[in-house]
Amino acid sequence: MEWSYVIAAVAVLGALAVVFGVGLAVASRVFHVQSDPRAEQIEAVLPSANCGACGFGGCAAYAAAVAAGKVGPSECVPGGMEVARRVAEIMGLVAEEKARQVAVVLCQGGNRVAERFGYQGVTDCRAAMLMQDGAKGCRWGCIGLGTCAAVCPFGAIVMGEDGLPHIIEEKCTACGTCVDACPKQVIRILPAKSTVTVLCRSLDKGADVRKTCSVGCIGCKKCESVCPVEGKAIHVTDFLARVDVETCISCGKCVKVCPMGTIGNFRLSRRPANGKLAAQQEVA
Amino acid sequence: MHVGYVEIAIGTILISNMVLARFLGLCPFIGVTRRTSDAVGMGFAVMFVMTLAAFATSLLYKYVLIHPGPDGFNLLVALGVVKEMPADGYVLVLKTVSYILIIAVLVQFVEMVLRKSVPVLYKALGIYLPLITTNCAVMGVALLTTSDWKYQDAPLSLGKAVWMGFCGGVGFTLAMILMSGIRERLAVARVPKALQNVPIAFISTGLMALAFLGFSKLFGIEL
Amino acid sequence: MCGTVKGLAVNLLKSLLDKAVKSNPVFGLMLGLCPTLAVTTSVKNGLAMGLAASVVLLCSNILISLIKKLIPKEVRIACYIVVIAGFVTMVEILMKALAPAEINNQLGIFIPLIVVNCIILGRAEAFASRNGVVASIGDAVGIGLGYAGVLVMIGAIRELVGKGTFWGYTVWSGYSDAPEALAAPATVAVLAPGAFIVIGLLFGLFNAIGNRRQAAQLAAAQPVRFTTSADEKAKGASAAEPSAQ
Numbered sequence: 001m002e003w004s005y006v007i008a009a010v011a012v013l014g015a016l017a018v019v020f021g022v023g024l025a026v027a028s029r030v031f032h033v034q035s036d037p038r039a040e041q042i043e044a045v046l047p048s049a050n051c052g053a054c055g056f057g058g059c060a061a062y063a064a065a066v067a068a069g070k071v072g073p074s075e076c077v078p079g080g081m082e083v084a085r086r087v088a089e090i091m092g093l094v095a096e097e098k099a100r101q102v103a104v105v106l107c108q109g110g111n112r113v114a115e116r117f118g119y120q121g122v123t124d125c126r127a128a129m130l131m132q133d134g135a136k137g138c139r140w141g142c143i144g145l146g147t148c149a150a151v152c153p154f155g156a157i158v159m160g161e162d163g164l165p166h167i168i169e170e171k172c173t174a175c176g177t178c179v180d181a182c183p184k185q186v187i188r189i190l191p192a193k194s195t196v197t198v199l200c201r202s203l204d205k206g207a208d209v210r211k212t213c214s215v216g217c218i219g220c221k222k223c224e225s226v227c228p229v230e231g232k233a234i235h236v237t238d239f240l241a242r243v244d245v246e247t248c249i250s251c252g253k254c255v256k257v258c259p260m261g262t263i264g265n266f267r268l269s270r271r272p273a274n275g276k277l278a279a280q281q282e283v284a
Numbered sequence: 285m286h287v288g289y290v291e292i293a294i295g296t297i298l299i300s301n302m303v304l305a306r307f308l309g310l311c312p313f314i315g316v317t318r319r320t321s322d323a324v325g326m327g328f329a330v331m332f333v334m335t336l337a338a339f340a341t342s343l344l345y346k347y348v349l350i351h352p353g354p355d356g357f358n359l360l361v362a363l364g365v366v367k368e369m370p371a372d373g374y375v376l377v378l379k380t381v382s383y384i385l386i387i388a389v390l391v392q393f394v395e396m397v398l399r400k401s402v403p404v405l406y407k408a409l410g411i412y413l414p415l416i417t418t419n420c421a422v423m424g425v426a427l428l429t430t431s432d433w434k435y436q437d438a439p440l441s442l443g444k445a446v447w448m449g450f451c452g453g454v455g456f457t458l459a460m461i462l463m464s465g466i467r468e469r470l471a472v473a474r475v476p477k478a479l480q481n482v483p484i485a486f487i488s489t490g491l492m493a494l495a496f497l498g499f500s501k502l503f504g505i506e507l
Numbered sequence: 508m509c510g511t512v513k514g515l516a517v518n519l520l521k522s523l524l525d526k527a528v529k530s531n532p533v534f535g536l537m538l539g540l541c542p543t544l545a546v547t548t549s550v551k552n553g554l555a556m557g558l559a560a561s562v563v564l565l566c567s568n569i570l571i572s573l574i575k576k577l578i579p580k581e582v583r584i585a586c587y588i589v590v591i592a593g594f595v596t597m598v599e600i601l602m603k604a605l606a607p608a609e610i611n612n613q614l615g616i617f618i619p620l621i622v623v624n625c626i627i628l629g630r631a632e633a634f635a636s637r638n639g640v641v642a643s644i645g646d647a648v649g650i651g652l653g654y655a656g657v658l659v660m661i662g663a664i665r666e667l668v669g670k671g672t673f674w675g676y677t678v679w680s681g682y683s684d685a686p687e688a689l690a691a692p693a694t695v696a697v698l699a700p701g702a703f704i705v706i707g708l709l710f711g712l713f714n715a716i717g718n719r720r721q722a723a724q725l726a727a728a729q730p731v732r733f734t735t736s737a738d739e740k741a742k743g744a745s746a747a748e749p750s751a752q
Contacts, residue, residue: 004366005374011365012348012378013385020389027393031400060407122472305699307545311625314540377600380619381592388585417588418623420541427616478715479707482537486707494700 038090039067045086046076051153053077053175066091077101078154078173100192101174103156103167107142107186108199108215108262110163124150129183137212140202142186148178195250198234198241199264205239217241217262223254285506287440289447295507296451299500302421303459304493306428309421313460314485318471323464324457325409329398330416331453333390337422338429338449340386342442345430349375349382353438383426391417425452462492519645526649533657534713538625542617543658544702550674553662555610557655559598559618564627564654565647566594571635572643578636587631588622595622626654664705669696 043063054075056062065071066087073087080100088094119128119135125147128134134143144163156171157178165178165187178187186201198217202209206218219239227234233248234241241254241263255265285291302308309330316326351369352358360366360375369375395413398406406413416422429445440448466488475484532538539560546556567590578586599618602611611618621627630650635643666672671679671692681691695701 008360008366008375009378011360011363012375013381016382016385020385024389024392027396031396033400033403123474124472127472307541307699307702310540310544311538314537377596380596380599380622381589384588384592384622388588414584417584418625418628420620420623423620423623424541424616427619431616476711478718479711480714483707483711483714486703486710490700490703490707493703494695497698497700 036064036067039063041090042066042087045079045083045090047078047083051078051173051175051177053173053177077175080173101189102169102172102192103174103176103178103187104190104197105142105165105167105187106197106199106201107140107164108264109136109138109141109213110144110160112162112215113137113141113213126181126183134184138202138204138209138216140184140186140200140204141213141216143184147181147183148187151177151181153177191245194243194245194248195265196243196248196252196255197264198243198262200262201240203238203240209239215261218260220259222257222259223263226253226257228253285504287444287507289444291503291505291507292444292448293451294502295505296448297455297458298496299502299505300507301455301459301496302425302452303456304489304496306424308424309419309456312415312419312421313463313489314482317460317464317467317485320461320464320468323460325405327453327457327460329394329405329409329413330419330421330456331450333387333394333416334422334425334453334456335446335450336390336394337383337387337426338452339442339446340390341383341426341430342440342445344382344386345379346439346442349379350439379427379430383423387422387426388417421452421456425449428452459492463489466492522645523649523652526646527653527656530650531653531657532626532629532650533654534710536626536629538629539654540706542620542624543661544699544706545617546614547658547662547665547702548613548697549666549670549672550659550662552610552613553658553660554655555602555606556614556617557651557658559602559614560621560624560627561647561651561655563591563594563598563621564630564651565644566597567591567627567631568635568643568647569640570594571631572638572640575636583636584628584632587628587636591627591631592622595619626650661705661709664709665696665701668693668705669698669701670694 039060040063043060046059046063048059054062054071054077056065056071056075062071062075066073073091073093074084076083076087079087114137115135116132116137117135119131121127121131123145125134125143125145128143128145133139136143142164144159144165146159146165148165149157149159153175154171154173156168156173157165158168160166169192174189176189179185179189184201190197200215200217202213202216204216206220209216209218217240219236219241221236221241223234223241224232224236228251229247229249231247233244234254235244236242243263252265255263296302300306303310303313312326312330317323346352347357348359350358352361358369361369391414395406398409398413425448429440429448439445463485467485470484470488479487528535530536533540533543542556542560547553567587570590571587595618598621602614602618630646634646638646663673667678669692671677671681679692682689693701696705
């Protein structure tokens with residue numbers, strides 16, 4: 001047994017270990033970075049989606065800004081009240097209430113709307129816009145190539161068989177990534193409590209809308225005339241009806257009277273969380 | 285065949301590209317090339333670590349681990365730890381352990397330096413930086429630089445070893461940038477569902493490797 | 508009594524199969540890709556590499572699960588790497604002494620590169636550092652089987668297509684009467700491009716199988732259909748006035 005083998009091996013590795021240990025220890029002193037421990041605590045509490053809804057470039061940036069006292073603790077939209085409360089706890093502040101919001105797709109056209117030409121290209125709505133604003137007959141409506149579903153950081157959007165995106169409300173955090181991504185601006189963030197919404201954005205005249213889409217708003221003003229609210233909660237301007245979410249009482253009269261079926265009563269068409277049919281839900 | 289700096293450059297970047305011909309560094313190659321910005325950052329970090337690693341391991345190899353030759357210098361002999369270096373190279377078994385230690389320490393060091401001096405790049409690389417340690421590309425380059433050479437009697441000089449490490453990094457970065465460009469286009473193309481993402485990336489890599497195969501024996505270089 | 512032993516054996520087999528197939532290191536976890544492509548130029552090479560990696564995995568799992576309480580959290584990855592490097596060096600020396608020279612030449616630098624094989628480090632971090640010795644042994648055996656199996660499979664495909672041999676025995680060597688494509692084995696399969704294309708197609712195959720299984724599961728579950736007020740309108744037009752609330 002050649003002991004010199006063992007000695008040489010131990011010497012080489014031991015020397016390396018000592019040199020590296022000392023070197024790293026020195027380097028960690030020299031390159032020490034000051035960081036606020038609160039920023040790291042806050043970052044650990046955030047949902048790490050880096051969606052940017054707070055207005056900062058990612059969760060780390062928001063955490064640093066909160067720790068530096070530049071912004072309040074309730075800005076994280078996906079985190080909601082729970083995260084806001086925890087962030088406020090770390091900073092020793094009080095978190096303010098923010099009403100729940102959700103994304104809504106303001107279009108029912110989808111496969112009901114005929115295409116003006118066959119589009120064969122990059123399967124992205126933003127790319128399709130380069131080709132004469134998309135292939136759909138209605139230039140205000142959803143193109144249906146699924147860009148919103150692809151960019152949603154929470155997987156809350158699924159493209160349906162009808163050619164429209166379906167928002168899974170339990171997962172939607174109203175971060176607004178889909179709103180920014182949609183080139184037709186067809187998705188909007190609305191308060192979750194509003195149940196009546198006009199699912200169309202077409203500013204075309206009624207006759208033109210009828211030619212391309214069987215469920216588009218034709219601006220007939222029947223909804224406006226039947227609205228019981230003083231000062232009307234739904235107005236028609238530029239051939240498009242719009243609901244005023246502040247004053248709407250969600251009575252549903254305009255939904256019944258609309259000849260095209262454009263207005264959505266979300267008591268019926270939102271997917272219920274507990275598996276019951278929407279019509280069987282308790283009317284809030 | 286004379287192994288000069290030009291031969292090393294062409295051989296390492298084009299003829300035996302680290303990724304496309306030697307299969308080194310495939311995990312980051314598939315993992316980081318979804319966006320070109322990520323690929324470029326990772327590529328440069330790997331280039332930096334590879335050059336430093338080639339330098340350190342080459343030093344260790346030439347002056348500690350091998351028989352120094354008639355006029356050479358060996359640290360172990362000089363310090364009196366062993367009377368003379370054995371011709372059968374038993375100390376060479378320490379190659380694997382010492383190289384990986386060197387690389388792990390280097391990566392830790394680079395992480396610290398980046399965090400202090402270029403925090404934006406540090407945040408951008410995120411978890412990929414510590415993953416360079418287990419990147420076979422860096423370890424592979426270290427092993428290649430210090431292995432028996434077909435065309436020389438002695439190991440590569442220090443300058444050529446460092447140059448080879450650097451060119452290995454350049455080849456790796458080149459392959460990553462090419463791949464990320466292709467994958468960004470593939471992400472919005474109509475790919476059959478079963479082939480989406482990883483499978484089509486591999487098939488594209490295969491076609492790229494086929495193209496690079498055309499460089500073999502370029503200028504008579506066989507590296 | 509016999510029942511429990513049999514039950515135990517069945518459980519063991521099931522968990523081994525799970526580790527080998529469902530969380531297969533290459534196709535399930537996407538780890539250890541570099542050696543998978545580099546050494547699978549023939550069945551022999553694939554098997555040799557698979558065995559070498561499995562031995563290292565087994566030894567390192569055992570040792571790490573034995574000393575897991577002693578390793579401080581901050582330096583644990585460095586410790587695992589040193590342990591793995593030690594075993595890789597042992598396997599290296601053993602292979603140089605016992606394995607035929609051609610296998611050593613063909614495997615080349617990928618034997619020392621087992622030390623950076625993400626599979627071994629990954630299992631050390633994810634399993635051996637949290638579980639007991641017996642469980643770690645089982646884990647190593649399962650994952651090792653899965654890995655060796657994949658290497659042999661890819662090696663077999665590439666060797667058959669690229670050289671027309673299997674374990675060195677010629678199976679087919681080209682049909683001179685057939686069209687050009689079958690005149691000789693496709694050497695590209697044992698070169699770099701072939702490796703990438705073969706593994707890409709295999710990934711695609713497993714994806715397709717996985718998708719089909721997922722689709723079957725989804726179809727068996729309740730389909731949910733979103734309704735809009737336009738659909739309600741259409742339904743209301745045909746039936747009597749339904750209460751919309």
